[in-house]
Amino acid sequence: MKKIVLCVAIMLCFITVGNAQIQTPLVSPKAVVEQMVGLTDIKIEYYRPSARGRAVYGELVPFGRVWRTGANNNTLISFSNDVKIGGKSLKAGEYALYTQPKADSWDIIFYTDTDNWGLPEKWEESKEALRATVKPEFLNRKVETLTIGINNLDNDFGYLEIAWEKTMVALRIDVPTNEIAMKSIEKTMSGPGQAEYYAAAQYYYQTGGDLNKALTWVNAAVEKNETGKDIPYYILRQKSLIQAKLGDTKGAIETAKLSLAAAEKANNQDYVKMNKDSIQDWSKK
Template structure:
């Protein structure tokens, strides 16, 4: 009995040692995309067309597809998001699709344990939700299946599923402004520096909101950190939005002078352009 057990163990060991590590026909890939303060991470495999008809062929219409190859594609969001009106809570999901000629159903699935598409083990009741998207025909050929992101703002990003000459787009939304308001309150309550106040003000200016608060933050940044070309630059833009063109000109002139001394030619040009425009507005008042 001992000899039999010994040979069974030895055979298993030899078998495991004999395995060859070979290149994958559908290599693994991972894409991470920041959206504001949030991040979307997708892990998937990238099959090639190899001259085959893909949608309606290798990937039959109406049947579940793992959105790639090998194990199921996984998508992780590190904060709550929206996808065409559906709430996608923070977490990891399996990503599936049911391609059709005229539309696709894209599925965010809560069970991440299935290999591939799960086939008979796949249970629609475990779907978090499904969305319908319209596939788009491309004027070029994409050999290896590709998942990428485009049209990225602080609050939105489009995930693109591209293979052969077809692309399906899945839009994501996140409330970055709400996150930023909480972050600003937190940072300003702890031990704010000139840079803290400047970054808070710049964010408000870029978003076009709360200009009066932004101006207060910039004054505190200048008080704590002294004159900087970037603080005076943003202050001039805020003052312009508040309709105070005279103050905007003075702030831009200060920014220009400091930028010129530091060799920041781009800021010299941008400030001079604004000074010329705002001086005209001052005359019209």
């Protein structure tokens, strides 16, 4: 019996050890930087190596070679809006951030392929969304751990700063704050748009609200349609449903036919079927 108990105890011990997870800190810990510049969100994710007594630039990071700008996975940087760097446009989105340090200048590269461990196996210039050259600054203090951030903020710009050992580079990033603010002001001051009128009409229809108000709002959504563009089939569909519920069968059928044509053009078979079914049903009344 004692032998059985002992065997069970040993088995439990092995199971416990097998399920245990050893946790140790990363040599280069991960950092996430999120900064709003004006009305643009900029996010940086990177792993932070430390010098640990090593000479960095020219040795650990050789001059003239493309560097992952961090450790482990790609250093990633993303922008919520289009930005400008050195007069060149960079589209909103996420990029791998690479650099090419030299003794008297650095190239900072925004690369569209973001899923590499370190450098890509084959570097493709076509994937360089933007490359900018900056002058390095030599610091009078030592930065032990690689530090990347967005600093020296203004409503219209901020600086991407990369600092390690006794070197820092700073790249100005211009953001479209005034453009975004003016569009927001104009939209708000001009009153509700197509989407708002459609949402209000849909809500009143679905919740049994005032259908005459719903019709007024869905008509406003139709009138707010941008010049040169087709009226969306889903707005026309909503109008036909409101008309039918108000007893205007003839008007509902006419509107449903417009929605059907728009749905066929957009190749949305769900709306094609719904409109055909409604037209057939309403035509019997």
